[in-house]
Amino acid sequence: MAFIELSGVCKGYGPAEQRTHVLEDVNLSIEKGELVSIVGYSGAGKTTLVSLLAGLIKPDRGEVKVGGKVVTGPGPERGVVFQNYSLLPWLSVLENVLLAVDQVFPQLTASERKARAMKFVEMVNLGPAAGKRPRELSGGMRQRVSVARALAMEPEVLLLDEPFGALDALTRGVLQGELQRISQESGKTMLLITNDVDEGILLSDRIIPLGAGPRASLGPATVVDIERPRDRKELNHDPRFRAIRLAVLEYLLESGKARRAEREAAEAPPPETKASAPAPSEPVSIVEVSL
Amino acid sequence: MKSNLVDSLVKYWLLPIVGAGCVILLWAVASSSVVPSLPSPLKTWEVSKPYILSPWEKRGELDQGILHFTWYSLIRVAKGYALAIALGTPIGLLLGMSKGFTNTFDPIIQVLRPVSPLAWLPLGLVLFQKPEPAGIFTIAMCSMWPTVMNTALGVRSIPQDYINVARVLKLSPWKTLVKVTIPAAMPYMFTGFRLSLGIAWLVIVAAEMLTGAPGVGGFLWQEYNALIYEHIILCILTIGIVGFILDRMMGLVERRFKVA
Numbered sequence: 001m002a003f004i005e006l007s008g009v010c011k012g013y014g015p016a017e018q019r020t021h022v023l024e025d026v027n028l029s030i031e032k033g034e035l036v037s038i039v040g041y042s043g044a045g046k047t048t049l050v051s052l053l054a055g056l057i058k059p060d061r062g063e064v065k066v067g068g069k070v071v072t073g074p075g076p077e078r079g080v081v082f083q084n085y086s087l088l089p090w091l092s093v094l095e096n097v098l099l100a101v102d103q104v105f106p107q108l109t110a111s112e113r114k115a116r117a118m119k120f121v122e123m124v125n126l127g128p129a130a131g132k133r134p135r136e137l138s139g140g141m142r143q144r145v146s147v148a149r150a151l152a153m154e155p156e157v158l159l160l161d162e163p164f165g166a167l168d169a170l171t172r173g174v175l176q177g178e179l180q181r182i183s184q185e186s187g188k189t190m191l192l193i194t195n196d197v198d199e200g201i202l203l204s205d206r207i208i209p210l211g212a213g214p215r216a217s218l219g220p221a222t223v224v225d226i227e228r229p230r231d232r233k234e235l236n237h238d239p240r241f242r243a244i245r246l247a248v249l250e251y252l253l254e255s256g257k258a259r260r261a262e263r264e265a266a267e268a269p270p271p272e273t274k275a276s277a278p279a280p281s282e283p284v285s286i287v288e289v290s291l
Numbered sequence: 292m293k294s295n296l297v298d299s300l301v302k303y304w305l306l307p308i309v310g311a312g313c314v315i316l317l318w319a320v321a322s323s324s325v326v327p328s329l330p331s332p333l334k335t336w337e338v339s340k341p342y343i344l345s346p347w348e349k350r351g352e353l354d355q356g357i358l359h360f361t362w363y364s365l366i367r368v369a370k371g372y373a374l375a376i377a378l379g380t381p382i383g384l385l386l387g388m389s390k391g392f393t394n395t396f397d398p399i400i401q402v403l404r405p406v407s408p409l410a411w412l413p414l415g416l417v418l419f420q421k422p423e424p425a426g427i428f429t430i431a432m433c434s435m436w437p438t439v440m441n442t443a444l445g446v447r448s449i450p451q452d453y454i455n456v457a458r459v460l461k462l463s464p465w466k467t468l469v470k471v472t473i474p475a476a477m478p479y480m481f482t483g484f485r486l487s488l489g490i491a492w493l494v495i496v497a498a499e500m501l502t503g504a505p506g507v508g509g510f511l512w513q514e515y516n517a518l519i520y521e522h523i524i525l526c527i528l529t530i531g532i533v534g535f536i537l538d539r540m541m542g543l544v545e546r547r548f549k550v551a
Contacts, residue, residue, distance in 0.1 A: 054459060073458075074455075074459045088471065090477070099470060100460055103462060
């Protein structure tokens with residue numbers, strides 16, 4: 001029995017008659033201590049997959065199990081590093097991490113909790129910025145805080161949803177290195193969602209492509225049998241790296257082509273799948289008073 | 292650097308003074324030609340001088356320096372406003388958090404919202420039998436709505452990300468409220484608080500006029516009855532300036548809470 005098990009998971013959005021089926025028949029098993037990455041197109045349902053594992057949404061059909069138990073809701077044993085950091089802007093770096101620590105370790109004293117939060121802030125090299133607010137930090141630093149917060153909960157599994165997607169290439173490289181180190185030191189089970197095949201291969205034990213949507217499902221897993229620590233530059237010349245890269249990319253391209261062909265065959269314009277978030281509304285500034 | 296200083300002097304001092312000068316000129320022309328019953332600016336100043344130059348003097352219950360009257364009014368407004376915030380914030384939070392609560396109470400709130408202070412005050416007098424609590428009740432009933440509406444809007448506008456954080460951490464409802472909901476809605480809430488304060492100050496005149504309580508509004512009404520029209524203008528200007536200062540002060544506090 002694997003530590004994480006998804007069997008026949010389907011998930012769609014919208015009302016029944018015009019439902020957009022995002023994921024269909026997703027099957028996945030991850031062993032304890034494994035780092036698996038899932039690579040896919042943007043909009044293919046990667047975030048949906050993470051949300052399912054985190055318990056933020058429920059599958060329409062199928063089952064999500066973590067540690068042998070069916071996931072019924074979110075919980076701190078599954079730490080999430082969100083795509084857009086999701087830090088609380090009114091709290092400092094340390095307070096953001098402390099919020100998680102306070103919640104997960106209520107039995108510790110206040111000073112023990114603070115020390116623990118500080119340890120994780122230092123682990124992601126943000127010690128000097130502990131008192132700063134998120135808006136004073138760069139994107140890379142914010143994502144580090146998010147990683148620290150997730151790790152500080154001592155989760156059984158860490159779910160990373162395109163953690164470095166919004167970062168520039170250099171910062172990305174640095175943070176990939178740090179994640180590699182943290183993953184090796186902690187030996188945690190991790191699921192990394194990414195749209196970057198190279199990143200997936202660099203960091204993970206197994207890499208699985210997520211086919212193009214709608215009705216996306218997972219492709220064949222490829223084991224990344226390259227010894228660690230891995231170096232990005234050397235990796236580029238490694239024939240094993242190139243073979244894995246080719247296999248994953250080919251699957252993704254093929255599935256994209258197949259989806260396009262299906263769409264053309266149906267001769268119907270594809271439905272708009274992007275759910276538009278409601279624009280943040282302005283404060284009500286109309287003063288109504290009648291004297 | 293130097294031209295910057297001149298620039299801001301012109302922008303923030305010279306032009307506003309010119310603007311005020313225009314209005315005073317228009318006032319002077321109007322009072323000397325079209326409406327002779329309107330006291331001229333000079334006359335207004337002369338008659339108002341004792342009230343402005345010794346603003347704290349208390350010669351009698353309804354004959355006091357202008358700042359003394361303002362002080363009474365401010366105390367009354369503070370009481371009504373505090374009640375408005377104390378009632379409006381929780382109602383707004385409930386409206387923002389619960390669809391059921393919104394469906395149940397939003398229609399009646401929309402009905403009560405546009406009711407004039409002149410309508411609330413008699414009801415307050417019936418309820419409390421005394422002018423003072425009736426005035427405070429009126430101020431609260433009229434000024435709580437912007438706080439209610441903006442707090443509700445603030446809670447509804449909380450990004451899903453923050454809610455996800457609270458859910459992943461399994462924060463209790465109370466902790467979610469204190470640690471996530473209220474701080475996230477704070478900028479909206481402060482907009483509501485500011486608008487509420489503006490209305491509370493607006494309502495004071497009506498409340499004092501009808502109850503005859505000592506204050507700027509009460510003084511205004513009394514001087515109208517005493518046919519001293521200069522003091523009406525004095526009161527109008529005082530109310531305007533105090534309202535302006537209150538709004539500016541709330542604006543400063545509001546800015547401190549705008550994070551992210």
